[in-house]
Amino acid sequence: MSPTVLVVGEVQDGHLAAASREALGVARSLPGTVVGFVAGSGARAVADEFGRFGVAEAYAVDDPRLDGAPVGARIPSVVAAAAASGATVVVVAGSTLGRDLVGGLAVRWDAAGATGVTELTWTDESLRVRRPVFGGRATETRALLGGRYVVALRPHAFPAPSEAPTPCTVHALPAGEVPPALLAPERTGVVAATRGSGPGLTDASIVVSGGRGVRAPENFRLVEELAASLGAAVGASRAVTDAGWRPTSFQVGQTGRAVSPQLYIAIGISGAIQHIVGMISSRVIVAINSDASAPIFRVADYGIVGDLFQIVPALTAEVRRVRGL
Ligand SMILES: Cc1cc2nc3c(=O)[nH]c(=O)nc-3n(C[C@H](O)[C@H](O)[C@H](O)COP(=O)(O)OP(=O)(O)OC[C@H]3O[C@@H](n4cnc5c(N)ncnc54)[C@H](O)[C@@H]3O)c2cc1C
Structure with missing residues (x-):
């Protein structure tokens, strides 16, 4: 029997987040009926x-x-x-919320879960x-068991779905009993993390790291x-953040952020394993390094052996020229 698939949507700038639309596209590729879910104000x-995107309910x-x-x-x-729709499969984006939801829902709903x-x-x-395992060095396939499943996708691993407008019936549900301890604690102050003016590191489709x-x-x-x-986000190796050249929020790797953009450009980065595990699942990796034996070239799709002080300004000038900037 084909399953009913519930897509848990997240809200971004008052709309269904791009990552949730990816999740919806994946749900549509399964046999069965797709239903949506959104929580929070304006849900x-x-x-x-x-x-x-063709979802009728x-x-x-x-x-x-919330x-x-x-x-x-x-x-x-x-x-x-899930109970109201009869869903047995829940699909969420590979966001922080999505990954957390897999663990919590697997326990509360008695479901098999997988992330990434x-x-x-x-x-x-x-x-x-x-899904990729061992920092992207291998891929595993698992058959989930038990009749109920919750999965979070790897960010940027799927294309957005094509539009297929259809009237959608939205059923209102109550939030139910939410213990006060589970609601967001009152915010008493905010200190913005230092980051460039470009897109966030983990959401960006292009990351340029130094x-x-x-x-x-x-x-x-x-x-x-x-x-x-x-139009890329800026990342850095730990050598850079340890030296205080850029804040730790820029760091990519084992003890920094894991990124999986469409394009990752590593500039003057040797390719230590602790860096590689944080960017190995990028779709295309470009490395610029003066040392032809640098380990980064083992994982790079394209490599430029040379002096970054000559190559990077020339590359920037060419990109600006092509893009009319
Ligand atoms: C527990 C632990 C956790 C760690 N976590 C992380 C992590 O999360 N992220 C991380 O990045 N690292 C992490 N590290 C550190 C990691 O092991 C490396 O030390 C670090 O990644 C090295 O940074 P780098 O590649 O910038 O520097 P280096 O290894 O010093 O490499 C610099 C590179 O620049 C090249 N270069 C020099 N001059 C030029 C030039 N003119 N033009 C072009 N290329 C040039 C060199 O050939 C060299 O390959 C961790 C280490 C430990 C022990």
């Missing part, structure tokens, strides 16, 4: 957007208490939406997932200028 209007918990609340506060309403999924198929009444090879903090502007010309 009804956002849930209605599922209709743009969605559930909304329009409750501002805005920014920890994932535990949302789980009762996801369980309620890059392929999803429905075979012999069970859900099979494929390493110790740039030699001095003031030279890091070469990395930033190339990033700006491409």
